[in-house]
Amino acid sequence: MLKGKTIGFIGGGNMGEALVKGLLAGGISKKAILVAEPQSARRSYLIKSFGVNCLEENQEVIARSDVIFLAVKPQIANSVLKGTVIPKGADKLIISIMAGVKIETIESVLPKGARVIRVMPNTPALALQAASAIAAGTNATDEDVTLARDIFELVGKAWIVDEKLMDAVTGLSGSGPAYVLTFIEALSDAGVKNGLSREIATGLAAQTVFGTAKLYMETLLHPAVLRDKVTSPGGTTIAGLHILEKKGFNCAVIDAVDAATARSRELGQK
Numbered sequence: 136m137l138k139g140k141t142i143g144f145i146g147g148g149n150m151g152e153a154l155v156k157g158l159l160a161g162g163i164s165k166k167a168i169l170v171a172e173p174q175s176a177r178r179s180y181l182i183k184s185f186g187v188n189c190l191e192e193n194q195e196v197i198a199r200s201d202v203i204f205l206a207v208k209p210q211i212a213n214s215v216l217k218g219t220v221i222p223k224g225a226d227k228l229i230i231s232i233m234a235g236v237k238i239e240t241i242e243s244v245l246p247k248g249a250r251v252i253r254v255m256p257n258t259p260a261l262a263l264q265a266a267s268a269i270a271a272g273t274n275a276t277d278e279d280v281t282l283a284r285d286i287f288e289l290v291g292k293a294w295i296v297d298e299k300l301m302d303a304v305t306g307l308s309g310s311g312p313a314y315v316l317t318f319i320e321a322l323s324d325a326g327v328k329n330g331l332s333r334e335i336a337t338g339l340a341a342q343t344v345f346g347t348a349k350l351y352m353e354t355l356l357h358p359a360v361l362r363d364k365v366t367s368p369g370g371t372t373i374a375g376l377h378i379l380e381k382k383g384f385n386c387a388v389i390d391a392v393d394a395a396t397a398r399s400r401e402l403g404q405k
Contacts, residue, residue, distance in 0.1 A: 137158075137161075137163055137202075137282065137285065137286070140167065140201040140202055141167050141168075141169065141199055141200045141201050141202075142158060142163065142167060142168050142169070142200060142201070142202045142203075142204070143168075143169040143170070143171070143196040143197060143199065143200025143202070143203045143204065144168070144169070144170045144171065144172075144196070144203075144204045144206050145171050145193050145196060145197070145203065145204065145205050145206060145207060145215060145219070146170075146171070146172065146204075146205070146206035146207035146208075146215075147170045147171070147172030147174075147177050147178065147181050147189065147206075148177075148206065148207070148208075149258070149261060150206055150232055150256060150258075150260060151170065151172075151204065151206040152181065152184075152185075152261070153256075153260035153261045153263070153265070153290055154204065154206070154256075154260065154286070154289075154290060155168055155170065155181070155185055155187055156185070156261075156263065156290070157260070157263055157286070157289035157290035158286065158289060159185060159187075160263065160289060161289040165185060165186045165187045165188075166188070168185075168187040168188065169187070169188045169189075169190060169195075169196045169199055169200055170187055170188070170189045170190070170196070171189075171190050171191070171192060171193040171195070171196040171197075172189055172190075172191070173191060175191075178190075178191070193215070193219065194220060197219060197220065197221060197227075200227065201226070201227060201228070202227070202228045202230065202282070202286075203227055203228070203229050203230070204230050204231075204232065205219075205229065205230070205231040205232065205233055205241070206232050206233075207233060208233070209233045209234050209235045209236050209402065212233050212236045212240075216240070216241060216244045217244060219244065219245070221245055221246055221249060227249075227250070228250050228252065228275075228279050228282070228283075229241065229245065229249060229250065229251045229252070230251075230252045230253075230254060230283055230286075231251065231252070231253050231254065232253075232254050232255070232256055234255065234305060234309065234399070234402070235305070235399055235402040235403040236253075236403070237253075237298070237403055238251050238253050238270065238272040238273070238298055241253075241272070242272060242273060242274075248274050249272075249274060250272065250274045250275045250276065250279055251272030251273075251274070251275060252269060252270070252271055252272060252275050252279060252280065252283045253269075253270045253272065253298060253301065254267055254268065254269050254270075254283060254287060254293075255267065255268045255301055255304045255305055255308070255309055256287060256290070256291070257308050257309050257311065257312055258312050259291060259312060260290040260291060263289070263290050263291060264290075264291045265287065265290045265291030265292070265293075266291060266292060266293075266294075266308040266311070267287040267290075267291060267292070267293040267294070267308075268293070268294050268295075268296045268300070268301065268304040268308070269283050269284055269287065269293055269294070269295050269296070270295075270296055270297060270298035270300075270301055271295075271298075280295060301399075302396050302397075302399040302400045302403065303392075303396050305395065305396065305399040306392045306393065306394075306395035306396030306397075306398075306399055307392050307395075307396075309395070309399075310391075310392070310395040311392075314388065314391060315344060318344065319337070319340045319341050319344055320340075322336070322339075322340035322343070322344075323336040323337040323339075323340045324336075326339060326340065347361075362376075
């Protein structure tokens with residue numbers, strides 16, 4: 136579906152870079168990718184690293200692109216949206232990855248009938264392992280949603296959700312990498328405490344998290360079923376799980392997601 140289309144990015148930050156990397160890995164020509172990036176050093180980096188066309192002005196990228204990614208920080212969303220001029224009747228798909236910025240807000244500053252899709256990816260996109268949620272705007276077609284999903288599955292896995300669930304997505308998978316990294320750090324600290332070198336402890340912790348996630352994705356068995364497979368009666372694992380339960384591990388994770396979801400709602404109202 137992307138064949139013959141020009142894909143433009145407003146913003147060449149980390150997430151934009153991850154998507155460019157995924158598009159190129161998926162067979163999209165570097166000549167078909169345009170990036171609008173105000174920082175000259177960042178433009179130079181993207182050109183050198185990926186060979187894509189980088190421009191300073193947003194409007195030129197918008198004019199030349201069929202699919203336009205709004206890949207800027209939400210703090211500057213208003214200024215970027217006000218400067219996004221799309222000719223009435225232009226056949227362009229707008230895909231926003233601006234956290235917390237609602238589809239309604241984007242549609243309100245674009246010509247009537249503009250096709251908008253909102254996506255919440257996460258930072259593992261940099262390793263082509265993102266978890267992304269996709270929500271369709273008022274005028275987006277099924278074909279638009281399919282195209283967006285195809286793009287984001289080049290950098291990981293993607294799910295279709297109602298936009299009202301985007302705050303929950305932000306609290307879970309958007310902020311989730313920070314929770315997982317904190318868990319990896321804690322496992323590593325525990326290994327060091329018990330005599331392992333930092334290098335080995337961190338490697339074991341990271342590979343354990345990665346391997347366990349891969350095991351789940353390949354089997355799709357309920358996490359509790361897989362957990363039981365490693366939990367022997369009277370063994371070491373049940374002793375450790377007892378402490379996690381005693382310390383409220385599950386409740387702490389749920390509370391963290393709840394707090395991040397609530398904060399996402401607050402940011403979306405500003």
